[in-house]
Amino acid sequence: xxxxxxxxxxxxxxxxxxxxxxxxxxxxxxxxxxxxxxxxxxxxxxxxxxxxxxxxxxxxxxxxxxxxxxxxxxxxxxxxxxxxxxxxxxxxxxxxxxxxxxxxxxxxxxxxxxxxxxxxxxxxxxxxxxxxxxxxxxxxxxxxxxxxxxxxxxxxxxxxxxxxxxxxxxxxxxxxxxxxxxxxxxxxxxxxxxxxxxxxxxxxxxxxxxxxxxxxxxxxxxxxxx
Amino acid sequence: xxxxxxxxxxxxxxxxxxxxxxxxxxxxxxxxxxxxxxxxxxxxxxxxxxxxxxxxxxxxxxxxxxxxxxxxxxxxxxxxxxxxxxxxxxxxxxxxxxxxxxxxxxxxxxxxxxxxxxxxxxxxxxxxxxxxxxxxxxxxxxxxxxxxxxxxxxxxxxxxxxxxxxxxxxxxxxxxxxxxxxxxxxxxxxxxxxxxxxxxxxxxxxxxxxxxxxxxxxxxxxxxxxxxxxxxxxxxxxxxxxxxxxxxxxxxxxxxxxxxxxxxxxxxxxxxxxxxxxxxxxxxxxxxxxxxxxxxxxxxxxxxxxxxxxxxxxxxxxxxxxxxxxxxxxxxxxxxxxxxxxxxxxxxxxxxxxxxxxxxxxxxxxxxxxxxxxxxxxxxxxxxxxxxxxxxxxxxxxxxxxxxxxxxxxxxxxxxxxxxxxxxxxxxxxxxxxxxxxxxxxxxxxxxxxxxxxxxxxxxxxxxxxxxxxxx
Numbered sequence: 001x002x003x004x005x006x007x008x009x010x011x012x013x014x015x016x017x018x019x020x021x022x023x024x025x026x027x028x029x030x031x032x033x034x035x036x037x038x039x040x041x042x043x044x045x046x047x048x049x050x051x052x053x054x055x056x057x058x059x060x061x062x063x064x065x066x067x068x069x070x071x072x073x074x075x076x077x078x079x080x081x082x083x084x085x086x087x088x089x090x091x092x093x094x095x096x097x098x099x100x101x102x103x104x105x106x107x108x109x110x111x112x113x114x115x116x117x118x119x120x121x122x123x124x125x126x127x128x129x130x131x132x133x134x135x136x137x138x139x140x141x142x143x144x145x146x147x148x149x150x151x152x153x154x155x156x157x158x159x160x161x162x163x164x165x166x167x168x169x170x171x172x173x174x175x176x177x178x179x180x181x182x183x184x185x186x187x188x189x190x191x192x193x194x195x196x197x198x199x200x201x202x203x204x205x206x207x208x209x210x211x212x213x214x215x216x217x218x219x220x221x222x223x224x225x226x
Numbered sequence: 227x228x229x230x231x232x233x234x235x236x237x238x239x240x241x242x243x244x245x246x247x248x249x250x251x252x253x254x255x256x257x258x259x260x261x262x263x264x265x266x267x268x269x270x271x272x273x274x275x276x277x278x279x280x281x282x283x284x285x286x287x288x289x290x291x292x293x294x295x296x297x298x299x300x301x302x303x304x305x306x307x308x309x310x311x312x313x314x315x316x317x318x319x320x321x322x323x324x325x326x327x328x329x330x331x332x333x334x335x336x337x338x339x340x341x342x343x344x345x346x347x348x349x350x351x352x353x354x355x356x357x358x359x360x361x362x363x364x365x366x367x368x369x370x371x372x373x374x375x376x377x378x379x380x381x382x383x384x385x386x387x388x389x390x391x392x393x394x395x396x397x398x399x400x401x402x403x404x405x406x407x408x409x410x411x412x413x414x415x416x417x418x419x420x421x422x423x424x425x426x427x428x429x430x431x432x433x434x435x436x437x438x439x440x441x442x443x444x445x446x447x448x449x450x451x452x453x454x455x456x457x458x459x460x461x462x463x464x465x466x467x468x469x470x471x472x473x474x475x476x477x478x479x480x481x482x483x484x485x486x487x488x489x490x491x492x493x494x495x496x497x498x499x500x501x502x503x504x505x506x507x508x509x510x511x512x513x514x515x516x517x518x519x520x521x522x523x524x525x526x527x528x529x530x531x532x533x534x535x536x537x538x539x540x541x542x543x544x545x546x547x548x549x550x551x552x553x554x555x556x557x558x559x560x561x562x563x564x565x566x567x568x569x570x571x572x573x574x575x576x577x578x579x580x581x582x583x584x585x586x587x588x589x590x591x592x593x594x595x596x597x598x599x600x601x602x603x604x605x606x607x608x609x610x611x612x613x614x615x616x617x618x619x620x621x622x623x624x625x626x627x628x629x630x631x632x633x634x635x636x637x638x639x640x641x642x643x644x645x646x647x648x649x650x651x652x653x654x655x656x657x658x659x660x661x662x663x664x665x666x667x668x669x670x671x672x673x674x675x676x677x678x679x680x681x682x683x684x685x686x687x688x689x690x691x692x693x694x695x696x697x698x
Contacts, residue, residue, distance in 0.1 A: 011491050011494070011495065013492070013495035013499075014491065014494050014495045014498065017495055017498040017499045017502060018498055020502060021498060021501070021502050024502070081487070081490045081491065081494070086545075102490055102491075102493075102494040103490065103493045103494040103496070103497035103498070103529055103532075104494070104497065104498070105497060105498075105501045106498050106501045106502055107501065173551075189549070189551070189585070189586075190549070218551060218552035218582070219552070
C-alpha cells in the first residue's frame with residue numbers, strides 16, 4: 001500500500017471525488033489539471049501509477065502518455081470518455097497499460113489500478129528465461145535481445161514473460177487477459193492485440209512478419225524460440 | 227417498405243429493353259422494301275410494254291412496206307429478196323402459192339406457227355412472239371398484195387430482252403440497296419429516337435440505386451429535350467429533398483451523440499460519488515439512508531441510459547467495428563451467465579456450436595436478452611443453442627407473463643414499453659441495441675410469445691465465416 005498515484009483530470013468534480021475514493025482505498029494521490037502539468041509532475045516526482053484522462057486541455061492524454069513512455073515505464077491507466085474503439089486502441093498504442101471507460105464505479109478503477117501495480121512489481125519467480133535470442137530476467141525486470149536491453153513497459157514485460165514461460169504453448173486472449181491484466185471474465189481482447197503489437201515492435205526483427213510471437217488464427221498467440 | 231419492380235411488366239411477364247427498337251427497324255425496312263419493290267416491278271412492266279409495243283409498231287410498218295415490195299418479186303428473184311433481210315439481222319420466209327418456200331437462211335429455216343398462218347391466209351397482217359433457235363423473235367406476217375404468197379418476217383428482239391434483263395438487274399440491285407439503306411437509316415433513327423428513352427431508364431435506375439446526382443443531357447429543344455429537362459428538375463428536387471432529410475437526420479444523430487457525450491462528464495462524477503456514498507450507507511443517519519439508496523440506484527439507471535444512448539448513436543453512425551473471432555457458443559454462454567451470477571436461474575441446452583463472430587457483440591445481445599428474461603420470468607430461463615441448417619440459432623426462452631400480440635411487432639422499437647408489467651428497469655433501448663448488434667453481425671433477432679406461456683427470443687447468426695477474420 002501507500003502507492004503514490006497521479007490523477008490527471010480536468011473536471012474538478014471528478015478529480016475531487018476520485019481522489020477521495022482512491023485515498024479511502026489507501027493510495028496517496030496527487031492531482032494535475034491538464035496534460036502539461038501532469039507530464040511535468042511525472043517527470044519531476046515519479047509515481048507508482050498514473051491515471052490519465054484522454055480529453056485534456058493543452059496536451060491530450062494520448063500525447064501525455066507518449067511523452068511519458070519516452071522516459072518511464074510507470075503504469076498508465078487511461079480514463080476514456082469516448083468508448084469508440086478507435087480511441088481505446090489509440091490510447092493503448094500510445095503506451096497505456098489499461099483503460100477504464102467513463103463513467104466508472106470507483107471499485108472498478110481501483111481494481112484496474114491494483115492490477116497494473118501488481119504487474120509492475122517483479123514476478124515472484126526469479127529464474128531468468130532464455131527464449132531464442134531473448135534473455136528475460138524477472139528479478140531485474142529486464143529483457144535483452146542479443147545482449148541489448150529492450151525498454152518494455154510493465155505490461156509488455158509481463159505479457160512476454162507469460163508467453164516465454166511456456167514456449168510453444170498457444171495462449172488464448174482470454175487466458176492472457178486473466179494472467180496479465182487480471183480480468184476475470186471476457187475483457188476487451190484488443191488490450192491483448194494492441195499489447196502484442198507493441199511487444200512485437202520491440203522484440204521482432206520484422207514486426208510485420210513476426211518470427212517470435214506467432215498469431216494462431218481464431219485462437220490466440222504463441223511464443224516460438226526462433 | 228414495399229419493393230417496386232424496376233420495369234413495368236409486359237403481358238408475357240418479361241421485359242425486352244431492345245424490343246421497341248427492333249420493331250421500329252423492322253417496320254421501317256418493311257415499308258421501304260415493299261414500296262421500293264412495287265415501284266421497281268411497276269416500272270419494269272411499263273418499260274417492257276413500251277419497248278415491245280415500239281418494236282411491234284416499227285416491225286409492222288416495215289412489214290407493210292415490204293409486202294408491197296414483195297408483190298413485184300418473182301419466184302426466181304425471191305432468194306435475193308429474202309437474203310437481203312439477213313443483213314438487217316432478221317430472217318424472212320416467203321411462201322408462194324402451192325407451198326414453195328424460200329428461206330433467207332436455209333440453216334435456220336424458222337418454223338411457221340400454224341395460228342399465224344391461219345391469220346395470214348385470211349389476208350390479215352399478224353404477229354407472234356416466239357423463240358427461234360433459242361433467240362427471241364417477233365414474227366410479223368402478211369399476204370403479199372394481189373397474190374397468195376405469204377411473207378413471214380422474223381425480227382430479232384434479243385437486244386430488247388437484253389435491255390429489259392439489264393433493267394431488271396438494275397432494279398433488283400436498287401431494291402436491295404434501298405433495303406440496306408432503310409435498315410441502316412431505320413437503326414439510326416430508332417437509336418436517335420429511343421436513345422433518350424434508354425438514357426432516361428439508365429438514369430432512373432442510377433437514381434434508384436442512390437446516385438442522386440445523375441442527370442440527363444438536355445439535347446435539342448424537342449419533346450425529348452423537354453422531357454429531359456423535366457426529368458432533371460425532378461432529380462434536382464429529389465436530390466435536394468434527400469439532402470435536406472439526410473442533413474436533418476445527421477443533425478439529429480449528432481445531437482443525440484453530443485447530448486450523450488456531454489452528459490458523460492457530470493455523470494462520471496455522479497457515478498463515482500454515488501459509488502462512494504453507496505459504500506457508506508451504513509454510516510449514514512437513518513433518515514438519509516433510504517434517499518441515498520434510491521439516489522445510487524437512479525444514478526445507475528441514468529448511467530445505463532447514457533451508455534445505451536452512446537452505443538445506439540455509434541451504431542447509427544456506423545462507426546462500430548466488427549472484430550470476428552472463433553467463438554464456442556456453449557462455453558461462451560456459460561461464462562456469460564456465470565459472470566452475472568445467473569447460474570441458478572438460467573439453464574443452457576444444446577450445442578456444441580462454433581461461430582466466427584464478434585464475441586463482444588454476442589455478449590451484448592445475449593446479456594440483454596437473458597437479462598430481460600431473468601427480469602420478467604424470475605427463474606426457469608433456458609438458453610437453447612442449435613442450428614436451422616443455414617444459421618446458428620440461440621433461443622432465450624422464458625416462462626414469464628408473455629407479450630400481448632398487439633405489442634409484439636413493436637418490442638424492438640426504441641423507447642417502446644409494452645405495458646406497465648414489463649416497464650421498469652430497462653432503458654427502453656436494450657432490445658433495439660441488441661437488434662442493431664445482431665444485424666451488424668449479419669444476423670437477426672425474432673420473437674414469439676404466448677401470453678399464457680412466456681416468450682422466445684431467437685438470435686440467428688450466419689454459420690459460415692461471416693467476415694474476414696483479421697487478427698494482428
